[in-house]
Amino acid sequence: MSDIIQLLPDHVANQIAAGEVVQRPASVVKELIENAIDAGATSIKLLLKDAGKTLIQVIDDGKGMSPTDARLCFERHATSKIKDAKDLFNLHTKGFRGEALASIAAIAHVELKTKQEDQELGTLIKIEGSEVSSQESVSAAKGTSIAVKNLFYNIPARRNFLKSDTIETRHIVDEFQRVALAHPDITFLLHHNNNEVYHLRKSNLRKRIVAVFGTRMNEKLVPIEEQTDLVSIRGFVAKPEFAKKKRGEQFFFVNNRFIKSSYLNHAVVNAFEGLLDAGSHPSYFLFLEVPTTSIDINIHPTKTEIKFDNEKALYAILRATVKHGLGQYTIAPLDFDRNSTFDTPYDYSKKDQPSVPPITVDPNFNPFKTEPSSFTPETTSEPPKSTPAVPKTGSSSPTPSTPKSFTSNYKKDPGQWEALYTDMSSSEPTSSAPLFESTYQEPLFDDSRETETGKTFQIQKKYLLSTIKSGVVLIHQSLAHQRVLYEEFLENITVKEASSQQLLFPVSISFPSSDIEIIYSIKADLESAGFMFEEFTKESVVIRGIPTSITESQITFILEQLLDDIQMEVPDASFSHFDVMAKSFAKSLAIKTGTSLSSKEQENLVNNLFSCKEPTTSPLGKPIFKTLTLQEIDGIFNK
Template sequence: MSDIIQLLPDHVANQIAAGEVVQRPASVVKELLENAIDAGATSIKLLLKDAGKTLIQVIDDGKGMSATDARMCFERHATSKIQKAEDLFNLSTKGFRGEALASIAAIAHVELKTKQENEELGSCLKIEGSKVVSQDFISTSKGTSLAVKNLFYNIPARRNFLKSDTVETRHIIDEFQRVALAHPDIAFLLHHNNNEVYHLKNGNLRQRIVAVFGTKMNEKLVPINEQTDILNINGFVAKPEFSKRKRGEQFFFVNDRFIKSSYLNHAVVNAFDGLLEQGSHPSYFLYLTVPANTIDINIHPTKTEIKFDNEKALYSMLRATVKHSLGQYNVAPVLDFNRDANLDTPYHFNKNNTKASTPKITVDPDFNPFKEDVKPKQISSPYKREQNTQSWETLYTSVSNHQTEKQEELFENQPETKTQKTFQIQRKYVMSLIKSGVVLIHQSLAHQRILYEEFLESITVKEANSQQLLFPVKISFSSQEIEMIYTIKTELENAGFSFDEFTKDSVTIKGIPVSVTESKITIILEELLNDINLEVPDTSFSHFDVMAKSFAKTLSIKTGTQLSEQEQESLVNNLFSCKEPTVSPTGKATFKTLTLNEIDNLFNS
């Protein structure tokens, strides 16, 4: 039998590797930004066109590369970071595998310009689909400029799987924020379609967080700082009152590398025990510094997961540190909450030069308790005790007779009442009686269906009713969230919102839909932005659909809400008046029917 195993050509192997390294434009952004940081850059520019599908360009002022290195960096597994296997367990740089640029060059048009500080001329290299088109000497500034054009041009199937520009831009901004937050000492600039999105100056950590998430974030932050032999923790957590319904602003950095860790997240949430409302999540920006040889960052292709040597110790230290800071800055409640501040010793009190005066006791020398017979005053009361206690047994007789009369009135003479048709179970389900059996309705999902159809009809068919606020509400958001709200401003106005002013980090609302209360404006917009971040369809009608789903999910009655009998019946009637009563807006079943035969089978089996 002939041999059938053969080596893959380099361009095919590179495309396969690209499938692991480059999932979307945001993956390219992450790799290029990290390379610029490893090059010692103090200023980095990121230029995008069409959410990175047409152009991703990163320009840095780092140390640059020689002509030979410029060519070698596009070879598979070519790296300056490691020489032997043991180096994988003592890494201090971002990139180290050496497959990123080779993978990117296999699926795009790449143009590299680079120059070292002590060289007169730099190098310009152009590659298309792993093939070097040209390499020349050029005059350029110190550092590196790498432009990635027409991503996935030779793999149309991969390009078709990309989401809308809004979604892909959101992923790019996420990666940009993670890198920018990890390196506040580096200046960053982000332009998308010739519009400036971020202009971050170098500074300290607090300044960087405020610059990324808006000036309102400054008042929310509680500093965290703890130094130990095996772990250093610093950063910030947000005060409990600023917690969010979604896990948004949660950042862990280990040795200046962004990571995801549900285990460490649980430690932080545990530190907030008793301070958060149910369903809320804290915001945090936590930076952990550990010895490089105690972690393994090579366990995941995206390098966002890390294996620690002693996770339990890190968990305990992180939880204790966050809890201590919350108490230290008077965020967590203290035990002595009934303490009277008036009893505290003043700071200016000095035992040496100040003596407490002895209180004086004054007496009346003419007072004589035996001088005259003082009778106690009679206290008038509306309740007078009966002096005649001989007939006390009649009290019990009258009470007994009265109780018997009441029982007869309740159980014998009571007129026939209306039979209850609905029952609430565990404040989660509503059971309704039907001829063939019972219907079990999920109260939250059913209400979502009702609200969804109402919102969709009012947004697309009817003219939505808006109620004007007596005092306009100003809400703070990050710059990219403000931009996102502005892009769907027309749809929000059709839903009943009315806007007064847009600034770089806030929006002023002067009118809201009649079905929305003023206290829920922020929650509704935050939920809507989160849903839009997950997926934004391209058609305008689908924008309305996402909005109606988001509003319905936010405003629907939740599990644990007690419903009166009238509210239960109203829920049932409104559900079965819907066009699609069987499923919620997200496709989950709203009710299940249980027939008498099915109930009988439960006992006959």
């Protein structure tokens, strides 16, 4: 039998390696920017066309490369960052694998121009599919400029798997933000299709965060800092009142390298215990410095996961540090149900208690006597224990609470005491206590609830149980409402002309520059849904009209949910962005688990659900209800 194992050609091996290194244009951006940082650059410029599919160019002012290094850097396993295996556990650089440029050159057209400071001329190298097409000496500025064109040109199947330009741009911006936050001492510029998205000047960490996420972020930040033998922690967390419903602005950096860690995230969330409303997520920008020998960053191809030697101690230190930082800046646990209007005003907190007003009473008064009693009013500062604190009816000396008709009729003819009662109906009511108490007392609570048993029941404020001829149907109320709203929104956007309501005062909402660009790219679709925009700036969107189905207080949450869904790649092939918008609106506005529904609301929801075209599944494909027949129910008890 002949041999079947053979060595792969270099270009095939490079394409296989590219599958691990280059997943999408954002992967190329990450590798090239990290190389520029390792080269000691103080200014880095990123140029994009068509979300990186046509062009990704990174220009830096680093130390550059010699002609030999420029040619050698495109070979597999070629790197200047490590020399032996021990260096993997003592890393101070970012790009160290030696496969990035070789993998990129295998699936794109690459043009490299580089020059060292002590050289008169630079080097220009052009590569197509791992093959060097030309190398020559050219005039160039100090540093390196590398342009990656026509990504995946020789792997069309891989190119077809790329998402829309909006989604791919979002991934690139995410990588750009992570690197920019880790290095506030470097100037970064980002241009997409000749439009400037970011221009981040050299600054400190706080100013860099504000420059990336908008000026409103400045008021949200609480500084965090702690120094221990195991770890040094610095950075910022956002105040609890600015927590969001999505996990957006959450950044961990270990030795200036962005990582993802659900374990450390749990420590931060635990530090906010008692400060956050249900379903909210805190924002944070935390930098951890640990000894390089205590971590292993080579356990994941993208190097975004790290293994720590002492995770439990790190968890406890991080939790205590964040908790201490929140307490140090007088951010105490909040009572979300407390009404501040019941608080005693500060000006009155130290004043003396008010004195009891004097009360005038006639203890010998009898309304059935034919002659008025001679009574000299007594003034007392305290009411007798047996006497109520309200004026008695029929006092010979009328008090401010005594009706005028009461006094005048009594003075005309004291013997006609019936007039005391007959004229009371024409007297005007006063703000004091009533003179006569009625035997009827209104109930304290409205007891007008339905007493009849309907066909629908709510279970744990989460599910609806409805009876049908063949048995019962169990419905998830939130998913059912999502389906109803989704079909209504989709019909209003695509079939009907969406109605819009004009706002009395335009609303300005702040977003990061990258989110502003996404909103602007789907502006026409949002206007079709009923939104009306007045102005777009680099940091905010001014809205002057909204769909009639939403309220002004829901605008921010709905747009954030829409941006999150676009970023999470909700399928959008059917109706362009209309489908994504309808799903986001439905998910944002649907009733949540824990909402109590009346019998009529339950029946309306059930009827509306089964009037939908697709009542079985939610907009995101989850089952909405489960039917149990009488036979299935009998089978439970007849086992």
